[in-house]
Amino acid sequence: MSQAATTIYVPRDTTTISLGADQVADMIQTSAANEQQRLNVVRNGSRGLYWLEPMLEIDTDRGRVAYGPVMPDDVDDFLATECWREQAGHPLYLGLTEDLPFLKNQQRLTFSKVGLIDPLSVDEYCHLGGFEGLRCALKLSPQETVSQVTDSGLRGRGGAAFPTGKKWQTVLDTRAEQKYIVCNADEGDAGTYADRMMMESDPFALIEGMTIAALAVGASIGYIYLREEYRLSEEVLNAAIRLASEHHFLGDNILDSDKSFSIEVRLGAGAYICGEETALLESLEGKRGMVRAKPPLPAIQGLWQQPTVINNVITLATIPTILAKGPDFYRNFGIGGSRGTMPFQLSGNIKQAGLVELAFGPPLATLLNEFGGGTANGREMKAVQVGGPLGAYLPSTLWHTQLDYEAFATVQAGIGHGGIIVFDDSVDMSEQARFAMEFCAIESCGKCTPCRIGSVRGVEVIDQLGQRDVEFEPDDPERLAQKVLLEDLCETMTLGSLCGLGGMTAFPVLSALKHFSEDFD
Amino acid sequence: MITEMNSTEEHNNGWQASVKRILTELKDKPGALLPVLHAIQTEIGYVPGESVTLIAESLSLSRAEVHGVISFYTFFRSTRGGSHTLQICRSESCQAMGSRELESHAKQSLQIGFDQTTSAGDITLEAVYCLGNCACSPAMRIDHQVYGRVTAEKFDQLVSALRTNVIEVK
Ligand SMILES: Cc1cc2nc3c(=O)[nH]c(=O)nc-3n(C[C@H](O)[C@H](O)[C@H](O)COP(=O)(O)O)c2cc1C
Ligand code: SF4
Numbered sequence: 001m002s003q004a005a006t007t008i009y010v011p012r013d014t015t016t017i018s019l020g021a022d023q024v025a026d027m028i029q030t031s032a033a034n035e036q037q038r039l040n041v042v043r044n045g046s047r048g049l050y051w052l053e054p055m056l057e058i059d060t061d062r063g064r065v066a067y068g069p070v071m072p073d074d075v076d077d078f079l080a081t082e083c084w085r086e087q088a089g090h091p092l093y094l095g096l097t098e099d100l101p102f103l104k105n106q107q108r109l110t111f112s113k114v115g116l117i118d119p120l121s122v123d124e125y126c127h128l129g130g131f132e133g134l135r136c137a138l139k140l141s142p143q144e145t146v147s148q149v150t151d152s153g154l155r156g157r158g159g160a161a162f163p164t165g166k167k168w169q170t171v172l173d174t175r176a177e178q179k180y181i182v183c184n185a186d187e188g189d190a191g192t193y194a195d196r197m198m199m200e201s202d203p204f205a206l207i208e209g210m211t212i213a214a215l216a217v218g219a220s221i222g223y224i225y226l227r228e229e230y231r232l233s234e235e236v237l238n239a240a241i242r243l244a245s246e247h248h249f250l251g252d253n254i255l256d257s258d259k260s261f262s263i264e265v266r267l268g269a270g271a272y273i274c275g276e277e278t279a280l281l282e283s284l285e286g287k288r289g290m291v292r293a294k295p296p297l298p299a300i301q302g303l304w305q306q307p308t309v310i311n312n313v314i315t316l317a318t319i320p321t322i323l324a325k326g327p328d329f330y331r332n333f334g335i336g337g338s339r340g341t342m343p344f345q346l347s348g349n350i351k352q353a354g355l356v357e358l359a360f361g362p363p364l365a366t367l368l369n370e371f372g373g374g375t376a377n378g379r380e381m382k383a384v385q386v387g388g389p390l391g392a393y394l395p396s397t398l399w400h401t402q403l404d405y406e407a408f409a410t411v412q413a414g415i416g417h418g419g420i421i422v423f424d425d426s427v428d429m430s431e432q433a434r435f436a437m438e439f440c441a442i443e444s445c446g447k448c449t450p451c452r453i454g455s456v457r458g459v460e461v462i463d464q465l466g467q468r469d470v471e472f473e474p475d476d477p478e479r480l481a482q483k484v485l486l487e488d489l490c491e492t493m494t495l496g497s498l499c500g501l502g503g504m505t506a507f508p509v510l511s512a513l514k515h516f517s518e519d520f521d
Numbered sequence: 522m523i524t525e526m527n528s529t530e531e532h533n534n535g536w537q538a539s540v541k542r543i544l545t546e547l548k549d550k551p552g553a554l555l556p557v558l559h560a561i562q563t564e565i566g567y568v569p570g571e572s573v574t575l576i577a578e579s580l581s582l583s584r585a586e587v588h589g590v591i592s593f594y595t596f597f598r599s600t601r602g603g604s605h606t607l608q609i610c611r612s613e614s615c616q617a618m619g620s621r622e623l624e625s626h627a628k629q630s631l632q633i634g635f636d637q638t639t640s641a642g643d644i645t646l647e648a649v650y651c652l653g654n655c656a657c658s659p660a661m662r663i664d665h666q667v668y669g670r671v672t673a674e675k676f677d678q679l680v681s682a683l684r685t686n687v688i689e690v691k
Contacts, residue, residue: 015654018669050656187653190612196653228559228596229652231665266552267559269594272650286554286580288593304551347655348617354656376618385613389650419655423617435616439650 005038006084009057009064011115012043013200014232015193021054023072031079039084045201047115048355049102057097058084066094102371107333108357109341110318114201120239122247125204131249133320137212138257145216146172149319151327153339157194158184158275158312159387159416159500161405167309170299171217174307179219181210181261182284182303182310185226185233186268186275189388191419194343195313197355199226199233202317203240204249207263209316211250212323213309214261222263223303225280228270237265272389272443276499277310279445290445291499312417314343333359338404348385348421349375360404367420368399379424383432383516387416389439390504392511393423393432412511414504429516434462436508440493440501451502454493458509461486465520483520486513536565540572544579553580554590558597567598602645603638605683607631608662611648614655618670623659624648626673630680643684 010025025041032039049055055068056078065086070078074092081087094100108114117124125131137145150165171179183206187195198206210222226234241263245251252260266284268274274283278292281303302308318340322330331339338360344367346353351373358367368374368384375381383393392413394401401407408415423432437458444451465482473479490506497503513520543560547553557576561568568591577584591597609624631639631646638645654660657669663679671679 014652014667015657015669018654018657018660018667048656053657188651190651191614191655192651193653193655229649229662266555268596269555269559270596270649271594283555284552286552286590287586288590345655347614347658389613419614421614421617421655427617432613432616435613443650 005040007040007042007059008084009042009044011046011054012119013046014196014230015050016046016053016055017232019053019069020072024054024056024070024075027072027075028079031075035079037079037084042118044117045115045119046197047097047103048111048197049100049352050354051352052094055094056083058086060086062096064097066097066100067092068094102352102354102356105370106357107341107359109321109330109333110205110314111198111202111343111355111357112321113205114197114355117202119201119203119236120243122204122243122249125202129324130204130320131208133323134208134211134215134249135255136323137215138255138259142172142216142218145212145323148322148327149216152322152330153327153334153337154315154318154322154330155338155405156312157314157318157342157417159189159414161415164311164315167299167311168213168217170297171219171307171309174300176307178221178304178306179217180303180306180308181213181217181219181222182281182308183210183222183224183316184275184277184280184310184312185224185230186272186280187227187230187313187417188272188275189390189417189419191347191385191421192345192388192417193347194345194355194418196230196233198313198317199230200236203237204244205317205320206237206313207240207244207250209319210263211254211261212319213311213316215254215259217307217309219309220260220262222261223284224263224265225268225274225284226265227268227275234265234267241265272439273445273499273501276501279499280310281308288445291447293498314417335359335361335402335404336406338406342403342415342418344403344418344420346372346420346422349377349379349381349424350422351376358403361402363400363402364394364420365399367403368422372422375422375424377424379426381422382425382427383423383429383512385421385423385432385508386419387414387507388419389436390414390500390507391416391419392507393429393515394511395515398515413507429512429519430462430466433509433512433520434459434466436505436512437462440505444501445499448497448502450493450496451498451505454489454496454502455505458486458489458493458505461489462520479521483513483517536569536572537575539564540569540575544575548579554582554587555594558591558594562597567601570599604643605664606645606647606662607680608647608649608652610650610652610654610658610660610662612651612655614651615659618658620659623661623671623673623676627661627676630677644680 052068056070057064057066113128146168154164155161271289273279274289279289283289298308334340343357356371385393437455440455446452493502494506547557573587577587635648652660
């Protein structure tokens with residue numbers, strides 16, 4: 001009797017490939033073929049424990065067992081010591097994957113399948129409950145589906161945290177021949193990669209979420225506006241769309257119903273502002289990404305002036321869970337006005353960088369210490385930027401802040417898309433403030449003067465403050481005047497800008513100035 | 522390789538045929554301009570200035586509109602770049618892990634600044650604002666391939682590998 005083959009999972013997402021996962025997979029496959037080892041290599045997505053990537057897993061009777069990081073240089077040894085037979089003494093051996101504290105202490109709802117399965121296996125997706133949400137939605141009226149989303153308390157995960165059900169209700173209530181579902185996959189915020197992970201590791205969840213949205217509001221056409229930088233996501237999404245259509249989860253007469261919906265992936269072209277929803281719509285229409293004035297809301301007049309649901313990747317990928325398990329299941333996670341879970345993304349100078357999906361509520365420090373394990377280089381942690389390039393820099397005195405929308409608002413900060421970037425004590429915060437202004441200047445669409453010109457002026461003011469060859473006392477009137485000027489500039493930008501780029505650049509700049517004022521002296 | 526392309530005329534005929542074929546394929550898509558520009562750049566390496574008229578006519582746009590879109594998006598090029606594009610992430614997560622030093626090293630070792638091409642014509646250097654590889658900063662990208670935890674040594678290795686490998690003719 002021939003022995004059954006052992007399955008070895010070698011992840012395949014942009015980051016694991018950036019560390020050599022493709023070479024690792026090739027080497028194992030070649031060896032298996034040459035040595036006639038009974039090994040079956042499966043390319044799963046990433047579990048998001050990136051300091052352990054490439055993290056290889058093998059199927060055992062006890063469950064999946066992990067080794068990591070297995071770099072290309074480690075593969076010969078991995079094979080020579082027959083690691084597929086669970087070698088607990090191996091230096092890269094990590095034990096049962098599900099017992100790894102970083103994973104075990106999370107509440108993975110939206111990311112429940114991410115990293116477990118071959119992202120392009122319809123069978124595996126369905127086996128773990130995939131497309132159950134869609135089946136539920138097909139039995140509900142559009143209003144019932146929208147009400148479930150409203151009742152779940154889900155708010156948009158793209159940054160603005162607008163109640164998703166409310167947005168869908170507006171589109172449902174607006175009469176039109178043609179409505180659209182647009183997925184915002186522009187993920188421009190530095191320090192964020194949850195959308196990318198979802199698209200590369202569990203693309204069917206996004207497709208299912210978009211399809212449920214289409215049924216709910218009566219849309220028949222969907223677009224995924226994907227940033228150009230995400231080429232692997234593009235490949236995986238296009239393959240997933242093809243497979244979902246072949247299996248009748250997408251296309252005409254979805255699962256033998258009278259409903260039809262199609263999805264097309266469109267690539268952006270390197271403009272941060274196209275993540276802003278109205279600029280994104282302009283771009284989809286083939287124009288420059290200039291922000292539109294609101295009203296009209298995209299929900300009423302969106303793509304080609306038609307009612308349009310525009311949601312972030314994570315918002316949409318969360319929908320199947322809500323439909324399959326019910327709105328109460330979802331809203332029972334989280335606190336106050338922040339219901340459900342949020343995928344936080346640890347990055348920058350942190351020992352254990354990776355994706356942590358948690359119910360809203362624990363303090364920021366939990367992520368930094370218990371999950372993150374402190375800085376990567378062991379130096380002292382000085383500043384943490386939460387919520388991307390338009391997010392505030394927080395000092396250690398604020399790391400007890402609870403991770404929820406309201407608590408963050410009270411400390412003049414935001415959660416945004418959940419990116420958390422850690423800096424050690426070698427950072428110069430005036431340089432970070434300068435970069436925030438520079439970024440605004442580079443990426444401004446140019447429509448508002450405070451954003452376009454104010455940001456350039458902001459760079460100049462910070463440069464003047466930073467002229468360290470000039471001897472200044474910290475309370476020198478000229479310096480104080482410069483700081484006041486910077487604050488005024490931020491206020492003008494906040495009040496006089498049409499969108500969040502000009503409107504929120506003050507968050508990183510003023511937080512740096514307020515909490516780290518010594519770096520400006 | 523590119524420099525050996527003997528006459529401008531031959532070159533023009535090449536891209537004109539491509540642009541016409543792409544326009545025939547894509548012009549009826551709603552909001553076709555970005556897909557058209559992407560397809561042209563993928564095939565030709567840039568969007569030739571002379572193609573603007575063809576694109577504008579085919580999509581019923583003014584030349585100014587087409588030109589405005591090409592110049593708005595940093596990804597689109599109207600002149601040919603190097604054989605490879607090397608992008609260094611300048612965003613915050615990478616800054617926290619030494620990207621400012623990596624950027625200086627890259628500029629010094631290639632002897633060019635951002636948006637410039639080496640004298641050998643093999644590499645165009647660009648800034649990029651996030652590659653979504655933030656868990657393994659600092660990051661860079663060569664053409665479509667992303668690399669993580671890039672040190673100066675790793676940068677040198679990757680560049681010399683680019684230079685010693687036989688570069689495929691586009
Ligand atoms: C400058 C700017 C950039 C933005 N970038 C993104 C982005 O990359 N991805 C995203 O989902 N939302 C982004 N947003 C938020 C969108 O405008 C919009 O709120 C979101 O797509 C709505 O989806 P949601 O409700 O599901 O979050 C950005 C907003 C601004 C002002
Ligand atoms: S704030 Fe800046 S990016 Fe936003 S609309 Fe105004 S000019 Fe454009």
